Structure formats: C-alpha cells, structure tokens
Amino acid sequence: MDFSLPRDIEQYRQRIATFVEEQIMPLEKDRANYDEHENIVDHHLQRLRGEVKDAGLWSPQMPRERGGMGLSMVGMAACYEAMNRSIFGPVCFNAVAPDDGNMMVLEKVGTEAQKARWLQPIVDGRVRSAFALTEPHPGSGSDMAGMMQTRAERRGDRWVINGHKWFITGAGLAEHFMLVARTSDDARKGLTVFLFHRDQPGWEIKRRIPIMGPEEHGGHCELIFDGLEIPDDQVVLGVGEGMKVAQIRLAPARLTHCMRWLGLAQRAMEEALGHVEMRQAFGAALADNQSIQTMLGEVAMEIEIGRTLVMKAAWALDQGSFARKEVSMAKVAVSNVLNKAVDVAIQVHGAKGYSQDTVLEWIYRYARQARIVDGATEVHQMLLARMLRSEGNDFWHWEVADQ
Known part of the structure; x- marks a missing residue:
C-alpha cells in the first residue's frame, strides 16, 4: 500500500504552490482587487490565466492534446489542494466549478463534434x-x-x-x-x-x-x-441517459469540491497558527495554551482524515469505479472539517477574525454552503446507511492487489 505521490505530480504540486504564493496571494491582501461579488476582479483574472497557461499549469483535469495537463484524479487531488490555499486560486487555473465538472463529463461522453463546439472553448478559457x-x-x-x-x-x-x-x-x-x-x-x-x-x-x-x-x-x-x-x-x-450523465459528472465534481475545500481548511489553520504563535496573553503565547492546542490538534487530525478519504476516492475513480461510497464519505467529512477549521481559526483570532482584516470571514461565509451543495450532508449519510444495510461487514472490505 503506497501513500507516496509520483514524482511528476509532486513537481506539479510544488510549481502550483509557488505560483499561488508569488502571483495570487499578494492580490488577496488588497480589497481593491475584489469585484462587487467578492471575487478576483476580471482584469487580474485574465492576466493570471495567461500566466498560468504560459507556465504549463492550465486545466489540470483535461488531456494534453486538448490543452490541459492530463492529470489523474489522484494528481488533481494534490494540485487542487495547493491551488486553494488562496481564495482566488482555482479559477486562475481553470479548475473551478461548474466548468470543472462540465469539462470532465463532456470529455468522457461527448461526441467529437460536441467536444469541438461545446467543450474546447471552456478548456481554452474563452467561455464559462x-x-x-x-x-x-x-x-x-x-x-x-x-x-x-x-x-x-x-x-x-x-x-x-x-x-x-x-x-x-x-x-x-x-x-x-x-x-x-x-x-x-x-x-x-x-x-x-x-x-x-x-x-x-x-x-x-x-x-x-x-x-x-x-x-x-x-x-x-x-x-x-x-x-x-x-x-x-x-x-x-x-x-x-440523463441519470447516467449526471452520475458520471457528479462524483468527480463532488470530489474536486472536496480537494479545493481541503486547501481552504489548511489556509484557515495557517492563519490560526500565525496568530497564536505571535499573540501573547497572560504572559505566554496563545500557542502554549492547552485549550488552543487541543482545538488546533483536533482540526489538524480531521483535515488529514479528509485528505485520506479524498485520496482513496480519487484512486477509486482512477480505477474506473463510480466511487459513490468513497465520494460520499469524503463529501461529509471534508465539508464538516472546512466549517470547523475556519470556525476555530476565527475563535482563536478573537474580534480580528470576525473582521475583514483577515481572509477568515470570507472563508467562513463561503464554507457554510459546503454542507449543502452537491447533495446535503444528510443525503450522503442516508446513502452510506443504505450501503451499510446492503453490504453489512463488507462495507469495510479491503481491495486486494493483483499478484
């Protein structure tokens, strides 16, 4: 059982992380770079999309012959997480919903004529x-x-x-x-x-x-x-064939949401850690307070659980499975931990976390929809319960590798 990333995927992940750090994160800090709907203004978006293309990091979910990076779902999981360290990140890489899911399903089931007319312009970034x-x-x-x-x-x-x-x-x-x-x-x-x-x-x-x-x-x-x-x-x-198309589209699309949400959850923890290491109270750094450590440690563990579930689901999709069980588990766990991570981060910041002086209030408002979109938490839990009743103890079976 190998939990390591292929070397080429890690190189892509590092390059994306560097691009986000150097080119996108600085724009977040200035509210002049936000549009009226609180996302990146169009002129910066178009400039960054051009730079992403020049860097060879465009459309990771699409085949190379279509102008993408040709990544597997496992590769996407690693890279999407890195993209969404910034709230502006995924859209710059052409890796944001709903384009993301639409591109993947049209690539899989569209006719060649449909791909030319309806898919390629989305891949190229000419239309949304x-x-x-x-x-x-x-x-x-x-x-x-x-x-x-x-x-x-x-x-x-x-x-x-x-x-x-x-x-x-x-x-x-x-x-x-x-x-x-x-x-x-x-x-x-x-x-x-x-x-x-x-x-x-x-x-x-x-x-x-x-x-x-x-x-x-x-x-x-x-x-x-x-x-x-x-x-x-x-x-x-x-x-x-609408149900079949929807099934083919929704599982990968739900999982890419989870990939991006993991990046946001980690960003919330990054903001929290930076604050508690610096902030002094009662003669010591907040980071030395046991109650703070308990909160941060619990969230860190739950983020890692979410990452593991996402990677297992990504692997299952790469094997040709619909991965309904794996995607539902990831959707429930990751949407929950995103909400928990940003809530904890705001709590340890105090009043500053509730202000627009940090990115946390943006993430907090965005995070609440994660438990609703692409199937509410309760719907996925109901699906898992049905599978448990149907499979019994086989619900927890191991896949066995070919010898």
Missing part, C-alpha cells in the same frame, strides 16, 4: 459554463429522478424546453449550458441532458439570487425556460 439541474419546490434537488419538473417535448426535429431552475452556479456569465430535463415518465430513462448556448432564444435569467456570499463568478441564478428549442445534436449521450 453552467449545469442547470436544481429546481424550486416541488422540483428536483437531491431526488433528481423522481422530482424533475422541467420538461423537453419532441416537436418535429427539435426538443422544446419549458421549466424553472434555480441556484444555477455561474449562469450569470456562462455562455455554454448543460440542462437536465424530463423527456419521459420512465423511472430510469426519463431524463435527458441537453447543451445550449446563451444566445439561443426561449429562456431567460430571472435573477441572480442574493446569497450569504461570497460568490463564484457568475453567481447563483434563477432561470426560466419558455420554449427553448434544442436540436438532436445537442443531446448528451442519448435521449433518456
């Missing part, structure tokens, strides 16, 4: 994308198959879409969209995934939903579909 799945009540959330209300009806050589989506990440800036809609009432083959361009008529952004923030580029939007027409060549994988 969105994945339109979630609906307001009584529509689909975690129960996608059973509750989907948005419908696509066949009319001649077109599909006509009517429905309502919301909390669609990145939709405010996206040009390329993936849309999940119901095409029949079949319990297993009732959903289909479609591609469409921002300029196609028959849909609108109703609003950019105000959130606790901060926001990803493009926000979280509410969309209305009223007669959007889509031809057959913009169907992904095939009519009725």
